[in-house]
Amino acid sequence: MSSYDVKIHDMGKRDDRGKGKSHRVRWVVAGKRFERSFTTKALADRFRSDLVKAAAAGEPFDEITGLPESRLREQDRTTWYDHARAYIEMKWPHAAAKSRKSMVDALLTVTPVLIVADRGAPDAETLRLALYRWAFNPNTRSESVPAAEEAALAWLTRQSLPVSRLRDTDHIRTALNACSRRLDGKPAAATTVQRKRAVFYNALGYAVERNLLDFNPIDRTQWKAPAVAEAVDRRVVANTAQVESLLDAVPAVHPQGAHLVAFFACLYFAGFRPSEAASLRRADCHLPESGWGRIDLAETAPPTGADWTDDGEVRQVRGLKHRAETEMRSVPIPPDLVRILRAHLAKFGTADDGRLFRAARGGYLVESTYGEIWRDARKAALTPEQAVSPLAGRPYDLRHAAVTLWLNGGVPATEVASRAGHGVAVLLKVYAGCIDGDEEHINQQIERAIKASRGRGRIRGNRTQNSARSTLKQQVKAGRGSPKRSSLENH
Incomplete structure (x- = not known):
């Protein structure tokens, strides 16, 4: 549902954010409060200006997202596949060759699962080849695409999810789970998972920069990557x-x-x-x-x-x-x-x-x-x-x-x-x-500590037993009867 009942507040600043997203824009749509935080005042001011212009033009605002409908329509027109190609184009000129390959490898993993439906899907190997060789490689833009790969990319163009739907964390979790598996279905290495997640996160951050998303949805997805062993074995x-x-x-x-x-x-x-x-x-x-x-x-x-x-x-x-x-x-x-x-x-x-x-x-x-x-x-x-x-x-x-x-x-x-x-x-x-330190010296210190602790324990044990025997003897002298042998032994 949409509403024309919109009120946009002045910009504010949150002191509790430190050097993070401390510049805040707040507005209300149909009585529902919305808030967005930015790292700089300029970004916050630009976002607020866009809201003010839309409201002044009599544009309805979406009651769920709080955004003007024109902005939602623009977000819905851009699919993940389109955005992934734009991301590659942006990063390519300044990226090292190994970084280019790493980016493409990560996008090859998440793009085939970020789809509306898998009806009529091409062979998985053909689709990967089409993305690897043609769609995600600017060096081959001038070359003709073989018919099978061209058909696979046409299918993906139709079925790729709109970027706006990636606000749904179920889609994000599906992509992250794909990053954690190899092609044969076995768990991927922790370093591979970390690398692919980093590329995916960066690509979603670029969607925020392009105003296709309002936030990076990975930040709101409860998913834990496997720990990476950084130290040398x-x-x-x-x-x-x-x-x-x-x-x-x-x-x-x-x-x-x-x-x-x-x-x-x-x-x-x-x-x-x-x-x-x-x-x-x-x-x-x-x-x-x-x-x-x-x-x-x-x-x-x-x-x-x-x-x-x-x-x-x-x-x-x-x-x-x-x-x-x-x-x-x-x-x-x-x-x-x-x-x-x-x-x-x-x-x-x-x-x-x-x-x-x-x-x-x-x-x-x-x-x-x-x-x-x-x-x-x-x-x-x-x-x-x-x-x-x-x-x-x-x-x-x-x-x-x-x-x-x-x-x-x-x-x-x-x-x-x-x-x-x-x-x-x-x-x-x-x-x-x-790194080897004074391991032998340290081991000797620990061994001495163990022996000293054992000795203190024996002394306390002897004192406790002697105290118990003395108490029992006093009870006997006071006429309270002879203690049972077993009770003395238990002490």
């Missing part, structure tokens, strides 16, 4: 002897293994991420004949896939993680790594662009290839018990082993964070479980 951390055994095994398990020894060594002795080591160039390395050397990292090239880069390359060359685009990270490297890198350059040279490590045909290293070589090296170098354990299960775990080694060696956290490319707070949170 110390079981993956290998010691230096184990790492060196693994490096020795790498050349024997694959024809390209000898070329990758220095690559894996960079992950352990310098604490590099695999994408940082993969883009390492000769000009970045300062390798004296003896002593410590230095590597100046200026860029990284994480694998993303050709669909998500602007130039069609499978990797996107960009600045270092957690740093400004042109900021460099200078990492001193120990003599062990200096010797390994000098031997690598003497034997293999560099790629045409100066990269130290390359695939068989000269391109960037392929993650699946060096991952398979690492798995074979683990089987060859580790004991059967270690091979089935998490110990150094991935090449990335060599970086975890490096940071753990530095922290336990007494290197200040600020210096470790600088070399590893972390913030100090993140560093300590991620590696808290791998």
Whole structure:
């Protein structure tokens, strides 16, 4: 129902919101009070002005939402599918290739379930392909869409929910539940759920920005994502002897293994991420004949896939993680790594662009290839018990082993964070479980405390028993009869 009985109050400010949404707009429709809070005064003023203009124009207001009907009609015309494409278009130009892929992956999950009805639905795989390859990828806008995928997108255009209906938390819960499951129906990893939820939340926030929603409905939905383990599992951390055994095994398990020894060594002795080591160039390395050397990292090239880069390359060359685009990270490297890198350059040279490590045909290293070589090296170098354990299960775990080694060696956290490319707070949170302190000393303290507590308990027990015996003896002397043997024993 709609009403022309509208009263709009002056703007106010809520002091209890701190730095949050403290600017408030209040209005009344047919005797029912409504309120909206905003982060800035300008946003609140713009929203109030829209209400005033609608009321002045004689426009009816919806009694359920409190909004002018023209605004509701605009919201109802925009479907979730339309909005998801607009969200991608907005984020795409400034997003890294991996972020683009992550956004599309999340929207692929929620979009097929945010529908009015599933009558005449296309095959699920066809619909996912249509969204992945065409609808959510601005790079393919100029290409023709195959007939099957085009029909799938036409169906979705008709059946996608209006964004305004996402105020219903049942729809939001359906989408979040989809984020928590893999395609085979099994529970998704906690990190995957968290990542998809974050994208969905951000897309709904953009709907609020576009005035398609009045609030982010996830904030009003009681749904809990699985907890994400942020700390490194110390079981993956290998010691230096184990790492060196693994490096020795790498050349024997694959024809390209000898070329990758220095690559894996960079992950352990310098604490590099695999994408940082993969883009390492000769000009970045300062390798004296003896002593410590230095590597100046200026860029990284994480694998993303050709669909998500602007130039069609499978990797996107960009600045270092957690740093400004042109900021460099200078990492001193120990003599062990200096010797390994000098031997690598003497034997293999560099790629045409100066990269130290390359695939068989000269391109960037392929993650699946060096991952398979690492798995074979683990089987060859580790004991059967270690091979089935998490110990150094991935090449990335060599970086975890490096940071753990530095922290336990007494290197200040600020210096470790600088070399590893972390913030100090993140560093300590991620590696808290791998830092060894005075464990033996602490254990001895606890053991002494246990013994002391046990001794105090015996003293109190003896005092209690002696007191009971004395009381019973006094009762006997007073002529109250002889105590039963069992009662004395019970005490």
